[in-house]
Amino acid sequence: MSGDDPNWDPDEHVRFARYRRAFDEVGPADAAALITRVLTDPDKGMANSAVCEYLGRRAAELLTDPGYPSWCLEMAGAIAGDDFSARRLDEWTLLRTMTMSELWNAEDLVTASDWLQLHASEKSSATAVLEVLAESGRTRRIRNIAKSRLSAAQRSRPAGPAR
Template sequence: MTDTPPEHARHERYLRDLSQASESTELDLIRTVLADPDQVMAVSAVLTHIDRCAGGLDEAQFEAWSAPVTALAGHHDPLLRRIRDWTRLKAMDAGRPVDTADLATAGDWLQRAAAETTTSLEALAVLAAHGRTRRVRNAAQVRAKRLGGV
């Protein structure tokens, strides 16, 4: 017999099922997960799925993939925020101009992700100067130097 709480077991099952979902079954599965009575667990599973999928998509692919997921996210603010953050991160990496005020006041996840992964020297300069935490400022400065910026 296992001591794993049922919501933990469902979370693991949802993550496994989402990782194996086909394009034709993915949205129905997200809908099913978001209908789970444990909303904290359900949102966590879908958030992890968003991160897993977004990392491997370019800006155009992410835009196409995220549109129906955004519709399903409905009133789940953490999901909507993460999709917006990924959209902003993808735009930075595609070379779009950085809204410096927006990036300087962005949430911790976006700032941390951008400082660790973006290739936008403009974004890294903003984060090195105005990142919310010392960790973000330092990571942005180190990454900018590695990419040949100042």
């Protein structure tokens, strides 16, 4: 987008609102093209925010869906060259891997962004995820949430057989 575009507005807040509306209305077949177009905006931070908001909403919808891998591959092509959006998509994929109880590397979670660690500590019910974050979460808040949720999960676990 540029000043040559008839829909161009110099106010990034107006453009951001337009991008949000466009992402709300875009169909799956046209999402990659819209992402590519939005990422040409000269305000990279604002463009990243709009794209990552869409990626987050769509990834959450597809998180356990068998269509996630093909969607992710298509989005990876659209965001190629945009490190921030690529990292967020990678983190959604790690979250999916943990959610689906597939093999994952604890180091990937430990080195993930605060956003992913906080999201996982608040939403995951996997004790392995909570154990890693309780021990090695980046912030005190993340570690405390994970410890609290881990403790609650351990208390609610059924007792073993009576002896």
